[in-house]
Every structure is written in C-alpha cells, then in structure tokens.
Amino acid sequence: MTATYRQVKADLLEQITKGAWPPGGQMPGEAALAAQYNCARATVNRAMRELVADGIIERKRKAGTRVRMAPLRQARFAIPLVRQEIEEQGATYRYGLLHAAQITAPDWLCKGMKLNAGQEVLHLTCLHSADNTPYQFEERWINLAVAPMAAQADFSQTGPNEWLVAALPFSSADISFQAVEADDQLARHLACPVAAALFQVERTTWWEGAAITFVRLTHRPGHRMTTQY
C-alpha cells in the first residue's frame, strides 16, 4: 500500500499530535519514512515541506527533522478591499472623496516612507460608507515621484485603493494595527463620539524599494477583524 503526500502529511501530523515524537524530538529521516510508507522520498519530502510551512516542524541538513518546541502559531488574514468587505456583508457600498491636494510631505511622513525632504505627495481623504452610514475613513498620501500618474487620476468616483491596485498590482507592504481614540475629525466623519475607541490600520506600500503610498484606515466603532488558523 503506497501513500500519497497528503496521507503521509496527515499521518505525520497525527503522530506528532499523539506525541510519538515529543516537541524538540528528532523524527526519522526521509529515507526511513519513505520505506515505512512505501513511497518515494520525494513524496515524504513534499509532506514534510508542508509541515515546515505550517510551522509544525523544523528541518536542517545533516541535523535532521525535529518537532518544533513551541508550535509556531501563525495565521493568514486577507487584506480586504473596503468595497468587497462591505458588499460581502450585503450592504450597499458608497464612496466619497472629501479632500485632495498636492502638498510637500511633512517630516513624519518622510520618515515613514523614506522620502527625500521636500518631496511632493498627493494627500487624499475619503469616506467609505455601508448603507449610507460611515464605515471607514481613509487618509492617504501618494508619492508622486513613484506614481506621478496619480496626480491626473480622478479619485472622485473610485477610491484610491482600487486605482492603485489596478495601476501597480503587485507590491509589498508593511502593516500595523492599533486602537486609537477618535479626534474631532474622525468623530465628525465617522459620526461617533470624540474619544471613541477605533480600530485603525496603517499600511505603507512599497514598489521596488520605494514607498508608493501610506494609508491610514480608521474603522467605525465596533469593527472587528477576524481570521482563523
């Protein structure tokens, strides 16, 4: 009876769960397992590579494979596009551009985006609504040195995020999540009391080493971000 890599992976996971090899303990080598499962070494290899990706085991050449001491707890979460997020809840999405202006990047922004002092950026503020109630307030700065075409783009109908995703699809980013108290501006736009606790996401997006955009997304009170692992 030969085994598929899925079966091998599942069985190994079960053995680990049952404690066949204690955390930190060494597991048999690929060759041994291949013999045991009556399959090719490549099959065992794939199963074990996935277990590494899942944070269950660690492998080192010569040293062999070990069960992780503390299982690496990690989760993936989707970075949502506001429009999708709202529409998936069955609500009507509405977008409004509140303000747009070309300005000289302030110091704090230059630091975060690694801009040269005096760099021109496009500053936007927008509001995303669900069923006509404020859902997310967006404040964004776009680096005009990297994305000069943003100066001509029309953000009155479509959010800058959707424009950017279309214009520069594949990029990397730093993200941070935090809780903030609503200041006057946030309270006004999100129709909530001043000092309400708000969930805020900040994201700096990079394109070939240069920052394209920094965005601060502030959600209405009670917003939750959820995921599983």
Place this chain on the structure above:
Amino acid sequence: MTATYRQVKADLLEQITKGAWPPGGQMPGEAALAAQYNCARATVNRAMRELVADGIIERKRKAGTRVRMAPLRQARFAIPLVRQEIEEQGATYRYGLLHAAQITAPDWLCKGMKLNAGQEVLHLTCLHSADNTPYQFEERWINLAVAPMAAQADFSQTGPNEWLVAALPFSSADISFQAVEADDQLARHLACPVAAALFQVERTTWWEGAAITFVRLTHRPGHRMTTQY
C-alpha cells in the same frame, strides 16, 4: 541553460509584474514553460504552485493558469506568546495571576464556545507586565470538559497560555481583533484612564471540534501589532 524552480518563479513573477500577461489573462502551460526554461515540468510546477500559494495566480485543470484579477492580498502574522514578545523587546517579563475560580459558563460564553448550558469552566484573570509596567491583561475561560487537568494546574507562576501550549500543542483557533474602550477593571489593571482606546484580541481555541479555551487579551494603550507582506 537550465533553470531552478526559484529562477522560474522569480522570472514568472517579473513577467507578471511587467504585465506580460494581463490580470485575468492566460499564461502558457507547464509543458511550454518547461521547454522555454529548459527544465523539467516538475520544476515549473513547483514554481507555479508557490505562486498560487502567494495568491498571484490561479490554476484550474483543463482551463489552465491565469493571473489573478485582483491580486489576493494576504499577510501572515505570528501569534505571539506574551513572554516572548516582551523579552524580544529587551524588557523583563513578569506574570501575575489575579483571580481564578471554577464557575458555570455564562450564556454568552456557551454560545461562543458551543458549550452545553451549565458547563463548568475555569475562569482566570492575569496580568503580564514588561519592566514592571502593565503590558497585557488576560481574561480566560477554560473548558473543563475538554481539559479537566486544568483544574489541577498551578497558574500562579506560569501563564495559562504557556501551560496550554505545552499540554495541548497543536490546535486551531478563531481570532478577532478590535478596539475597545477601557472599563473600570481594565483601566485599573492596565493603569490607564477609563475610556482609553485599547487593542484587544479574542481567541477561541479548538481541539478536535470542541472549544478548549476562550481568551480576551487587552493591551496597554498605544500597542501596535505589525506585519509585512
């Protein structure tokens, strides 16, 4: 000149980034690419499987491979153990158990953990400090039906999380993140003003379909969770 799967992956990514195949557009099949890169089909296959995992492309049998319309934006983040998180910042970790009691699960908890009404749970509150200032307030409920040994465990020296990780290492979980206003209890324990905005994590941990524990971790003001993608 043959190519490794890394080279193939990198080159495909570059082609995609350059727009060689527009979003939604079809890419060449594995056989064609293998010929083009002068490598085995398995090599191309591995490269493309990783691009799928990265959310860049979509593949279907017979239909072929396409560049994703909207690149799947997703990020991984590590679920930290408070102790590690604090020690990595170079601070001294201190743990304190504030309260422990066996109680009957309240209704709202039964819903979240899918418990039978009247189920006994262990309720704990703890404080994690960094350099002797409050860092994270933990409120936890443990399902004694699934983890009866928790009733005998000593949580006065070690946090329940570390105990659980050791006792039941591999499990799945639902997580949610949100901003909350400090109530009296939180303000007292975290030494912050009432109504301060706090970053809160809630996590339900499952073991073979049954909830082991529900935990609510509330961080001191200003806490940020960060990651990259």
Place this chain on the structure above:
DNA sequence: CAGTGGTCTAGACCACTGA
C-alpha cells in the same frame, strides 16, 4: 473527449552543517 494541472517515481547530484 481531450487538454491541463496534480501527483508519484526512481534515481541522481548537490549544499549545508554537525560530529
């Protein structure tokens, strides 16, 4: 039904690294 990706194999060579 036919084309595409999914997976397996048996064997090979290589790179890293612990003993």
Place this chain on the structure above:
DNA sequence: CAGTGGTCTAGACCACTGT
C-alpha cells in the same frame, strides 16, 4: 567528512473539467 535535506529529471498515470 559523512549524513541529511534540497532540488532536479524524465517519464508516467491520473483527475478534473471546459468544449
């Protein structure tokens, strides 16, 4: 330096699914 995982190959069969 020797053992372990990392990767590649050439070929094969299979499963799914669009046409």
